[in-house]
Amino acid sequence: xFSRRNKSAVPPATPSIIGTDCTLTGDVVxxxxxxxxxxxNGDVRCAVLVxxxxxxxxxxxxxxxxxxxxxxxxxxxxxAVELAKTARVVGDIAHESLAVEAGAYVEGxxxxxxxxxxxxxxxxxxxxxxxxxxxxxxxPESVGKVVLLGN
Numbered sequence: 001x002f003s004r005r006n007k008s009a010v011p012p013a014t015p016s017i018i019g020t021d022c023t024l025t026g027d028v029v030x031x032x033x034x035x036x037x038x039x040x041n042g043d044v045r046c047a048v049l050v051x052x053x054x055x056x057x058x059x060x061x062x063x064x065x066x067x068x069x070x071x072x073x074x075x076x077x078x079x080a081v082e083l084a085k086t087a088r089v090v091g092d093i094a095h096e097s098l099a100v101e102a103g104a105y106v107e108g109x110x111x112x113x114x115x116x117x118x119x120x121x122x123x124x125x126x127x128x129x130x131x132x133x134x135x136x137x138x139x140p141e142s143v144g145k146v147v148l149l150g151n
Contacts, residue, residue, distance in 0.1 A: 019037055040055075083099070095111070
């Protein structure tokens with residue numbers, strides 16, 4: 001009644017938890033955080049995913065942030081990926097940022113995805129032209145040269 005706290009503030013969302021005694025077959029879709037300590041046989045799509053040390057996921061993962069302490073078999077697509085020393089991943093990882101602790105096991109490729117790029121250069125921005133697409137492309141001395149065009 002006399003509290004100064006804003007009562008309209010939204011409390012933080014509770015993460016969805018798949019416990020150690022649970023096996024889920026099918027896709028998991030959430031707008032928030034998902035914590036897997038059990039087994040998931042299917043794809044997972046969420047904002048934040050934590051695979052606990054006892055967690056197993058067999059399927060594709062799409063999330064903003066993924067932290068793996070357990071096992072994943074399948075591709076991971078995330079902006080930020082963290083692999084703890086207890087992590088075991090069999091599959092490719094597409095990421096913007098990646099942190100791997102010593103001891104993590106990965107059988108797959110890391111594919112760094114660039115951060116979102118602007119759709120077009122500003123009008124006054126210089127352009128980059130290489131000899132391969134310039135008028136001097138036939139000149140052997142121009143190979144490897146870079147020409148900066150613009151203001």
